[in-house]
Amino acid sequence: YVWDANEEYLFKAMVAFAMRRYSSKSTTQISNVLLCNVTDRVSFWFVVTDSSKNVTTVPGSEVEAAIRMNRNRINNAFLLSDKTLQFLKITSTLSPPVEPSTPVWLIVFGVVLCLIVAGIVFLVVSGIQKHKKKNKESTDRENLEEKVEVTLENGIPCEALDLKAGHINGVFAADDERFTSL
């Protein structure tokens, strides 16, 4: 927006407002605020006079304190900030940074750590289960093999052996003689 006489009027009004709030005197008028040396840069000097005390200027420290108290309102009236509306010799107190009760990073860290621990527990447990299953399988296989072995006698499967009848060994049954001859 362009800086014209209306804006100057607003500025005078804001300074008067600040003085009224600060010293709680309701006698400061807009006409008490004087601007001079207005340049194109939009910079100027201003003084506040005190009409009740015979046209003397209010001391600078009072004006400074008043403006410092109401800085926020003055800035907002002009849609400016501490950086863009500068009062030379008035340093602004800095606002403290917003800090939440628990630091944000701890929360994120907690989430990450929970995920990791859940993953590790899952993998370890599944590993143990797989191990147990493998052990159970291998013991099952061993039992099965033993049973199979039981049914082997002398290398010959029992089913093939006829335990009641015997096998005639052909080597010794060469002739019908059962007794050796004298």
Add this chain to the structure above:
Amino acid sequence: LSATPEIPKEDGRPKWDNKFQYILSCIGFAVGLGNVWRFPFLCQIHGGGAFLIPYFIALLFEGIPLLHLELALGQYLRKGSIGAWNTISPYLGGVGVGSWMVSVLVSLYYNTVLTWVMWYFINSFQEPLPWSVCPLNENRTGFNEECHESTAVNYFWYRKTLNITPDIAESGTLQWWLILCLAACWAIVYLCTIRGIETTGKAIYVTAIFPYLVLTIFLIQGLTLPGATEGLIYLFTPNLNTLKNPRVWLDAATQIFFSLSLAFGGLIAFASYNPTKNDCEKDAVTVAIVNSMTSLYASIPVFSVLGFKATTAYWDCLDRNIINIINEFDLPEESIMRQNYTSWISFLNSSYPEKIAGLKLKSCDLQEFLDQSVSGTGLAFIVFTQAIILMPGSQAWAILFFIMLFSLGLSSMFGNIEGVFTPLLELQIIPQSAPKELLSGIICLICFLIALCFTLGSGSYWIDIFDRYAGSVPLLVIAFFEVIGVVYIYKIKRFSKDVEWMTGRKLNLYWQIVWRFISPLLLLIVFMAFVTLQMQKSPSYAAWNPKYEGFPMKEEKVYPPWVHAICVLLAALPCICVPLVALFHLVKQKRRSKDPSFVPPEVFSCQGANS
């Protein structure tokens, strides 16, 4: 002399689920943080596009041959580094032990760098980003002094993250927030390497591919930023004069060597899980080329962002000067813009020189801002974080950037841990019946406890030491002995036959020449030059000392003698293993040959070579 390795059929060795997993693991191991923060820096200081010439020559004669050698070795012998070198020759077992030791040392400090990345990552969820504003001092009248004199980004890095001490001899205290992050990092490493390649094979799909996605996003975003083109032009403008400086060739050779993660034993371990009939030649060429292409690809967004940052800093400088001039001369607002700044300055200088001199304007030069080149952690944690603050939507960019760095580093950690894990598994440190999870847990726990040293106030100085001494010279020595060992002790003819058997075609003449002569010679020259250069530089470090007069410049300090001794120890220990083990076996052999009744075990080892 050495036993013929048997070709096993079903030996119960774990194997990759598919070939893609294996290639991806090798690429992930090779592509690490150095591709993002070292290669662009080298490109910039060594004449831009001209640096690519020595880089590709080094790739051709050093990188690819050594990579092929390691992959072929691991694949044929099907053992980790210690076992493989013991099989080639017991006298060369020291090479395996040396590379195992380097893997341990590097794992220790590499994960601490990942700790810093994680710390920044979990801090990126805050609005506004904690490194964008300075904290206030005690009476809230101004900013914290240390922060005010340097920048908010520097303050967050040196004070809030590292809490750095002004001297390496002052250890400071353990930083509890870093300990938490370190524990989380080692827990993540444990989670991913818990069962060896079974679990890393699955994790690598994410950690190896994700960085490329993020790099592409940053590429697109970076190119749209103002000033990106200046950064890119600055990066890639070739200045062929720099090639006359031998330092450039040395840097190219060392960059290729360290970038491909050679001589760590991790590549041998990865390849040992392969089926033997696998084309290792193609794999090696693929991995090496992908690694180099990634370096180039990553330098584009990095330099777009750096150009953006330099341009923004330049504009800020101009703006500050303009405000000062306008205030001084009471000119109307917006009368001086950036475009007509120079004409205004010359006009005012001719008409009111005293007033201009009285303003003490800082000279703003874009070239000067672009010249501020940084590499390493400075690039990621100071320069890039500052650039991210300036981008719209900074939280998202910060989160993406740090996740990308984390996955890049994590996939390299897998290779390091595999280089430690596989040889230990084969040496059967723990009984056969105990689960693999126990061994990986023990490794991660021990490494975590040792790495707590790096969370001290002086931790980052120690990490620099480890990086400079443990992660550089020993690797060159080990690689040199690797090539010599395979070519002259195992005999190149035998190795060629092995490779032919694996790949199914005759070995190209290129490999023969390079393995026999060029690579060993090149490694020797690089090693000599590297050591000479290190010797010339007095071992000093740059300390962050708020009480220094030149603060925020860093103070140059010399290492105290006990630190110097540790540096030499770190560099010498893995190298000493090679002659020590050879000597040990020589003594054993001599003692055996003196005792004729003792039957040499080599007779039996022929059958049971691959236990």
